[in-house]
Amino acid sequence: VIAIVAVTVEQLVFNFGPVFSVKAPGLVSFLYHVLPGYHLANLGSWISTGTGIEATLPRVGTIALSWQVSAAAAVAWIVGLAALTFVTFRRQDLN
Numbered sequence: 001v002i003a004i005v006a007v008t009v010e011q012l013v014f015n016f017g018p019v020f021s022v023k024a025p026g027l028v029s030f031l032y033h034v035l036p037g038y039h040l041a042n043l044g045s046w047i048s049t050g051t052g053i054e055a056t057l058p059r060v061g062t063i064a065l066s067w068q069v070s071a072a073a074a075v076a077w078i079v080g081l082a083a084l085t086f087v088t089f090r091r092q093d094l095n
Contacts, residue, residue, distance in 0.1 A: 042065060
């Protein structure tokens with residue numbers, strides 16, 4: 001349930017970022033740079049078309065990151081979530 005809520009909120013930020021950026025431009029810019037939705041879409045665009053995604057947000061400007069930045073963010077998310085899983089299920093009495 002937590003994963004479903006997290007993915008839903010992340011997709012709302014990614015899809016409705018231009019609308020939200022009018023009220024909270026700093027927060028939306030931060031979320032675009034931190035959450036994996038933009039980075040995964042950007043990597044997919046770099047792989048399929050050879051160009052990245054340019055997200056134009058009112059009061060923020062254009063967010064266009066290189067594939068290296070998006071790849072580093074995706075790797076950081078994967079390593080972080082794997083570490084969190086390892087720490088959470090490290091206890092032997094859970095199996």
